Amino acid sequence: MTAPDGRAVSLRTRLFVLIVVPQFVLAVLASVVLHWMARDMSRNLYDDTLKVVAHAVAREVMVTKGDLIAESLLTSLQGAIGDPLFYQVHAAGGRFIVGRTDAPPIPAGREYPEAVPVFYNAVYNDQPVRAVVLREYITDPELDGWTTVRVWQTVTRREALTLQMLGQAAAVVALMVALGAALVWFGINRGLSPLTDLRDAVALRNPQELRPIRRRVPREVVPLVATINGLFQRLGAELDRRRAFISNAAHQLRNPVAAIQAQAESALHARSDADRQQRLTDLHELSRRLSRLTQQMLRLDAASDALDAQGGAPADLAQIVAEVARRHVPAALRRDVDLSLDGVEGSLPVAANPVLLEEAVDNLIDNALKYGTPQGSALRLELSRDGGMAALRVRDQGDGIPAQLHDAVFERFFRVSTADDGGSGLGLPIVRAIARRAGGDARVEPSDRGCVILLTLPLAAADAPTGRKS
Template sequence: MIAGLIRARSLRTRLFVMILLPLIVVAAASSVVLHWLARDMSRSLYDDTLKVVAHTVAREAVLTKGDLVTDSLLDSLVGALGDPIYYRVHADEGYFLVGHSDAPQPDRDLDLPGGVPVFFDADYHGEPVRAVVLREFISDPDFDGWTTVQVWQTVTQRQALSMTMLAQSATVLMLLLIAAAALVWFGIRRGLAPLTDLRAAMALRHTNDLRPIRRPVPREAEPLVRTINNLFQRLTAELERRNSFISNAAHQLRNPVAAIQAQAEAARDSHALTDRAERLQDLTEATRRLSRMSQQLLRFDAANEGRADRDTPPADLVRLVADVARRHVPAALRARVEIEYDGPDGPLYVQGDPVLIEEAIDNLIDNALRYGCPPDSHLQLRVESRFGMGVLTVADEGPGIPAESSEKVFERFVRLSPVEDGGCGLGLSIVRAIAKGVGGSARILPAERGCTLRFSLPLRAAPQAAAGSGGKDSSRQFADRFM
C-alpha cells in the first residue's frame, strides 16, 4: 500500500507520503528507545527504594533483637511500593535470624562487598522478582559482626510503571505526528499553490492559445515551463505551416477542379462526336494534372513529417539512382536526351527512408528532363561521397535558374516556367524537405551552363548482409544496359 502511495500520480500525495514516512519511522524508533529508558528508569527507582527497604529491615531486626518486622511497617512499605515485599536476615557465619527461609537464589555466585547492595533477578514461587542483598557490619552485643539482609519483591508494578510511561510517551509522539502531518499537508498545499494556479490558468486557455507561459513559477518548475514553451513554439510553427499549406493547397486545387467541372459540362452539352472526343481528352488531361498535384501534395506532407530513424536499414543511394534513372530512360529517348551516370562501383549507404529518397531522386530527374534538357542535350548524374555525406549531383544543359531564384524555387507552389505542363511547383520543395528530414541538404550550385543541383544525405555504415557485396549497379553496367 505504501509503495502504491509513493508511486501515486498525485505529486501532493507523493510528497506527503515521502515526508511523513520518515517521521513515522523516527517515531517508531523513538518509542523503542523510550521503552528502554522507561524500563531503566522504573528499575532504577524501584531498586533505590528496595535498597532503602533493605536498610530499614536491617535496622528493624537489630532493634527488635531478631523479631519480625512489624505489620504496620511492612504494610507501609508494601503500600509505598505496590508489590508484596519479602525479606530474610542472616547473622555472621550464615546464622538465620528472621524472615523467609526459602529466599530466591541468584543464577551464579555473587560477590558481596560490605556496605554495597547487590541486585539480581530471580523467580519466587513461579513469579519473577527483583532481589537485593546487603551486607552490613553491626556493632551490637547480640549482632556483633557482618549481617546479611536479602529483600525481594515481585515486579508487577515495575512493569506497569514502564508501560504507563511508554503509553504516555507514545501518546505524545502520536499527537506530535498528527500535528506534523497536518502541518506538512498544509505546507505542501501552500508550496504547490503556484503549480495549481498554473494548471488553472492553462485550463482557462482556448485550444488555439499557444502563447508562452509568463506566470511566475518556483525555480524547480522553470525547466518544465521552458520545455512547455518550446513545445508551444514548435506547435505554433507547425500549425502555421499546416494552415499555410492547406490554404495554398486549396488555392492550387481550385483551378484544376474548376477546369474538370467545365470540361465535363462541355462534354455533356456537346453533340458532335469529334467535339465530345476533344472535350473528353481535355477532361482526361485535367484529371491527370489534378491526380499528379494531389500525389505531390501528399508526398510533400509526408516528407515534412519524415524524420531520421536510426532503426531503419540504410538506403543504397547508388541503387536508388540507377533504378529511378532506368524508369526515365524511355522519356529521355523520346526527348532525345542522353543520360550519363558517374558513380562508385559499389553501394553507397545513406540515412533515410528509401521510399522518400527514391521520390526525391525521381523529382530531380523529372524536373531536369522537363525544364532543363532541350533536344540533343545531356543529363549528368553523379553519385559520390563528400565529407561524410552521400551526394547526388544532377546537371542539365538547359536555360538554368537565375541566382536570385536559387532559393525561391524550393518554396511551395513556386514555378518559374509559365508553360502549363502539369507541374504544381512542389517537386523541389519535396526534395529539400526529404533531405532536411534526415539532416541533409538540397541546393543549386553555380554553373556556367544549365542548372546543377546537389542532393546530400548523411552516410550510414553498411549492413552486415551487404558488407561484402560488390557494385551491383556500377556506372559501366548502367551505361551498358540503358545508354
C-alpha cells in the same frame, strides 16, 4: 506512479507518504527505545528504594535484637515503595533470626560480596518479585558477625510505572508526529502551488493560443517549462504549416476541379461524337494532372511528417540514382537527350529513408527532363563525396533559373513559367523537404550554362549495413 486499480496517485499524496511514513517508523523506534529507558529507570528507582529498605530492616533488627519489625514501620515502607514487602534475616553461620521462612531461592552460582547489595528476579507465591541480598557486619553480643538480609517485593507497581512513563512519552511522540504531518501537508500544498499555477497556464493554451509560458517557477521545474515551451513552438509551427498546406491545396485544386467539371458538362452537351471524344480526351488529361498534383501534395506532406527518415539501415544513394535514371531512359531517348551518370566507385550509403530518397531523385530527374533539357541536349547526373556529405548534382543545358529565383523555386506551388505545361510546382519542394528531414539540403548551384540542382545528404557510418530495396 499508479495505484493498484490503475488510477494515478497524486504527487501531493506521494510526497506526504514518503515524508510522513519515515517519521512514523522513527516514532515507533523511538517508542521502543523509550520503553527500554523507562523500564531501566523504573527498575533503578525501585532497586534503590529496595536497597534502602534492606538497610532499614538490618538496622531495625539490630535495634530490636532480632524481634519482628514494627507493623507501623513496615506499613510506612510499603507506602513509600507501593508493592507488598517481605524480608528475611540470618545471623552469622546461617542462623535464622526473623522474617519469612519461604524466601525465594537465590540463583545458583551467583556471588554475594560483603557489604554490596545484589539484586535478582524470582517467583514468590506464583508472582514475579524483585529481591535484594545485603550482607552487613553487625557488632552486637547476640548478632555478632556478618548478617544476611533479604528483602523482596512484587513488581506490579514498577511495571505500572514503566507503562505510565511509556504512555506519556508515546503521547508526546504521537502529538509531535501529528503536528509534523500537518505541517508537512501544509508545506507540500505551499510547495506545489507553482505546479498548480503551471497547470492553469497550460490549460489556458489552445490551438489558437500557443504563446510560451512566462510564469515564475522553481528552479527544478524550469527544464520542464522549457520543454513545454519548445513543444508549443513546434506545435505552433506544425499548425501553421498545416494551415498553409490546406490553404495552398484548396487554391491549387480549385482550378483543376472547375476545369474537370466544365469539361464533363461540355461532354454531356456535345453535338457530335467527335466533339464528345475531344472533350473526354481533355477530361482524361485534366484528371491525370489532378491525380499527379494530389499525389505530389500527399508526398510533400509525407516528406515533412516523416519521423523515421534516419531510422533503420542507410540507403545506397548510388544504387538509387542508377535505378531511377534507368527508368527515365525511355523518356530521354524520345527527346534525343543524352542521359549520363558519373558515379563513385562502390556504394554511397547515406542516412536517409530509401523510399523518400527515391522519390526525391525521381522528382529531380523528371523536373530536369521536362523543364531544363531541350531536345537533343544532355542531362548529367554527378555523384560525389564532400567531407561527411554525399552530393548529387543534376546538371541540364536549358535556360537555367534566374539568380533571384533560386530560393523561390523550392516554395510550394511556385513555378518559373506561367505556361500550362502540366506542372504543379511541388517537385523541388518535395526534394528539399526530404533532404532536410534527413539532415541534408537541396539548392540551386550557380552555373554558367543551364541549371544545376545540388542535393546533399549526410553519409552513414562506415560500418553500417547498406539498405536495399525489396
